[in-house]
Amino acid sequence: MFLDQLATLLAVAVGAAGSYATTTLTERTRWRRTQAERWHEKKFEVYARYGNALKEQIWITQRIGAALGYAHVVDPLEPDAGLQLLAEAEARRATLWESVLLVGDAETVGAARSWHEAIWTLELHVREQRHDAEGWTRDSQRVSQKRDAFYASARRELGVTGPPPPSGNWPRDWQQGEVAN
Numbered sequence: 001m002f003l004d005q006l007a008t009l010l011a012v013a014v015g016a017a018g019s020y021a022t023t024t025l026t027e028r029t030r031w032r033r034t035q036a037e038r039w040h041e042k043k044f045e046v047y048a049r050y051g052n053a054l055k056e057q058i059w060i061t062q063r064i065g066a067a068l069g070y071a072h073v074v075d076p077l078e079p080d081a082g083l084q085l086l087a088e089a090e091a092r093r094a095t096l097w098e099s100v101l102l103v104g105d106a107e108t109v110g111a112a113r114s115w116h117e118a119i120w121t122l123e124l125h126v127r128e129q130r131h132d133a134e135g136w137t138r139d140s141q142r143v144s145q146k147r148d149a150f151y152a153s154a155r156r157e158l159g160v161t162g163p164p165p166p167s168g169n170w171p172r173d174w175q176q177g178e179v180a181n
Contacts, residue, residue: 040159047104050097054119060077063076071137072137104157107156111152
């Protein structure tokens with residue numbers, strides 16, 4: 001009788017331990033999945049905001065470039081007004097950069113750094129009011145290439161499948177005839 005009760009007691013204890021282990025493992029897996037989803041969403045948000053900040057810098061730089069006579073850009077913005085906007089845009093970019101450093105993997109952070117450094121090079125044309133059409137075109141093309149590399153790296157890290165969108169090479173194909181003129 002005692003052995004029957006002991007066997008029942010052991011069966012209950014083994015069942016309780018198994019139930020506890022299964023519940024703990026399930027909850028741990030659910031917690032990890034939730035954390036991974038949160039990080040994925042955060043990375044997406046950080047990369048998108050950073051990309052938008054850099055696009056703002058490019059847009060302002062191009063507008064100032066239009067005022068300086070560079071081809072293939074429109075909506076001129078006088079350098080005096082534009083340089084102030086550019087400084088403000090750079091301050092926003094620098095603030096967002098810290099978030100990229102916190103959440104990005106090494107490849108994506110490196111691609112982001114290369115992109116903003118390429119933009120800084122393009123900005124030198126307007127900050128120094130250079131008159132170098134070939135340099136402007138070369139540096140604009142480099143900005144496009146670095147942008148593509150950033151988005152390819154970010155898409156890989158975020159698990160976005162499929163090929164990246166077509167390149168945003170600059171100047172556009174339809175403008176190529178104007179470059180030769």
